[in-house]
Amino acid sequence: MTDALSKPMVGRLALIGIGLIGSSIARAARARNVAGEIVVQTRSEATLKRAEELNLGDRYTTDMADAVKHADLVIVSIPVGASEAAAKAIAEALKPGAIVSDVGSTKTSVVRQMAPHLPKDVHFVPAHPVAGTEHSGPDAGLKDLFENRWCILTPPEGTDEDAVQRLADFWRALGANVETMLPEHHDMVLAITSHVPHLIAYNIVGTAAHLEKVTDSEVIKFSAGGFRDFTRIASSDPTMWRDVFLHNKDAVLEMLGRFMEDLAALQRMVRYGDGDGLFELFTKTRAIRRNIIESGQDAPDVDFGRHRATQEGEPAAE
Helix, strand or coil: CCCCCCCCCEEEEEEECCCHHHHHHHHHHHHCCCEEEEEEECCCHHHHHHHHHCCCCCEEECCHHHHHCCCCEEEECCCHHHHHHHHHHHHHHCCCCCEEEECCCCCHHHHHHHHHHCCCCCEECCEEEECCCCCCCHHHCCCCCCCCCEEEECCCCCCCHHHHHHHHHHHHHCCCEEEECCHHHHHHHHHHHHHHHHHHHHHHHHHHHHCCCCCHHHHHHCCCHHHHHHHHHCCCCHHHHHHHHHHCHHHHHHHHHHHHHHHHHHHHHHHCCCHHHHHHHHHHHHHHHHHHHHCCCCCCCCCCCCCCCCCCCCCCCC
16 A cells, blocks of 8 residues: 655645545545645535545535635546536636646546636646446545556646646555546547446346346346346446446447447357357457456456455445
């Protein structure tokens, strides 16, 4: 685990939204002494009260503009479809030199929504921490969620390099590895590694629910490992994933088309008994899984490392 800093690198950190990612940032920043002050904002009074009960921040408000006043770093942690409204709400309250970032799973859309509304004297550095669980809300946060996970920065052309470096240092202080790439490339990569797999998971669970010859109780009672793990992915936040597919439509459709072509080839192997072809495919995919484990991006446990020991006052991530 990353050691705590002797001196905070961020004076005031403002978190717009306090769900899984926002609360995890708050916990990690607190545990590692990354921010001198943490301001928490969310629209819901009930959620804000819960965030205060969990001691996620030093100040709490439902007003976005109020939250970002005098903030050195602002991180927007809301569904990507609300990015433009957030940028408009905070624009006039941002101090010169502040860094504004986000955690959205699509980047081209976020840049398009936010960049035109932010003042020229602030630094806009979009980001995507590739980490999470299927749980949501402030209680779902984990202080080590970003440990040895990747955070991808996608600064627009002309962004101040020092601001990019400072945000990279912030994420490294939370335990993450950092990569920088173009927003369009990010969206294509995440379409195949995250978005299409989620779409498939939602679809296969829906297909099972519609089978006429299989009852709901049988689907639940006899859930084998594969279907069980699909249901874990398919239980993710509906609002967030609705926005992901609407705002990364082109890349998702491109990767979905390629997937459909490969699926048709697999269908032919099964139909015509091509055992050699199936064995070759399964061997290749098994090697990819092994590489993921060896790179430290997952665990080899039979439960995929999902049942981690709970942190004090926190639910286990599955």
